Ligand code: ATP
């Protein structure tokens with residue numbers, strides 16, 4: 213394996229290159245994505261939590277479930293030098309819930325609204341929108357079983373996607389009821405599937421006894437066809453579960469958030485309860501799901517904490533970045549000044565001038581090449597700066613600096629000593645030049 217090649221399933225996210233359409237989402241796209249999300253989560257009083265990238269393997273086995281593909285096939289698990297079994301986190305919720313219990317965030321007596329973002333690791337077959345190191349943004353509400361909490365997290369997810377200008381999204385909603393509801397449903401499902409066992413894909417045959425609900429989200433066409441006519445979990449909800457689901461739907465309607473009910477959208481583990489949802493994009497090909505979430509009232513206690521209802525979601529940021537990139541909707545943060553200089557005396561002054569301007573809020577890029585002015589001016593044009601600052605021997609001598617507005621070509625000479633006094637006016641002129 214060549215050492216000058218990143219590993220399969222990982223990706224370098226490069227800075228934007230001025231004037232070039234990058235083939236892949238660059239850090240400008242990522243920053244725009246993260247900034248919009250932060251803003252929307254902040255407005256809803258969600259606070260950021262950062263947990264470690266690796267944890268004890270047992271946390272994920274218990275917190276995600278041993279019967280899942282993630283734990284069964286996809287984890288990056290290794291022994292460290294102290295012979296402990298560690299795992300690179302494949303998702304965010306288990307770590308967040310561990311921190312919630314460990315630091316007794318429940319003892320604060322209020323609902324905890326948390327969000328996180330960062331890299332996750334799963335050993336999967338790499339393809340467009342599916343990597344081995346990928347990034348998620350997640351939101352969790354811990355400590356409320358109110359259907360309003362389900363609707364709140366859903367509304368935030370749809371707000372983020374809307375703020376990014378994404379279209380062609382479909383929101384699928386379901387209820388998986390309580391563990392008791394699912395037990396009754398499970399029996400009916402097994403009764404229905406057993407006569408079809410020979411036609412199911414091998415994984416699904418295997419799941420028939422272990423985890424039959426998961427057969428419903430098999431990607432095998434023949435299995436899907438059989439699943440189409442399976443009994444619906446919605447017919448097995450107890451009255452309380454039905455009421456929770458009805459309230460979620462009613463509130464979504466009140467918010468004019470369109471949804472489609474998909475009774476085959478299930479999560480097969482005991483700690484999932486009630487609401488389950490997914491948001492898919494028709495612009496992404498096979499890797500269509502951009503956001504998945506739901507209620508997990510049993511997880512906190514499953515991991516050893518007090519009974520705590522909870523609901524949340526996670527978005528796949530690579531998939532969002534691909535969509536944003538396709539729309540080319542993101543402009544890189546613009547540069548205010550490109551500073552060119554020539555001659556020892558002038559060059560020596562550039563550091564101080566750049567620093568002064570940055571301290572009063574301008575963005576400044578200094579040309580360090582020492583090449584001829586002509587070449588530096590070309591780079592200034594390409595930089596996308598609002599103005600070029602020019603410092604030659606004559607200006608250095610006189611204590612002045614030339615300013616050339618790159619769009620209009622207008623030029624003025626400023627005294628270096630009064631640069632700070634001109635800052636307010638310059639900010640306004642830059643804003644006007646860009647308008
Ligand atoms: P999928 O069915 O696509 O494998 P999943 O059910 O495994 O998804 P979740 O565990 O619910 O996914 O994760 C939430 C979101 O994280 C997904 O909807 C997707 O956008 C993103 N995601 C999951 N795995 C990957 C991956 N390997 N590469 C990129 N994004 C991913």
Ligand code: MG
Nearest residue numbers: 281282334336
């Ligand atoms: Mg997966």
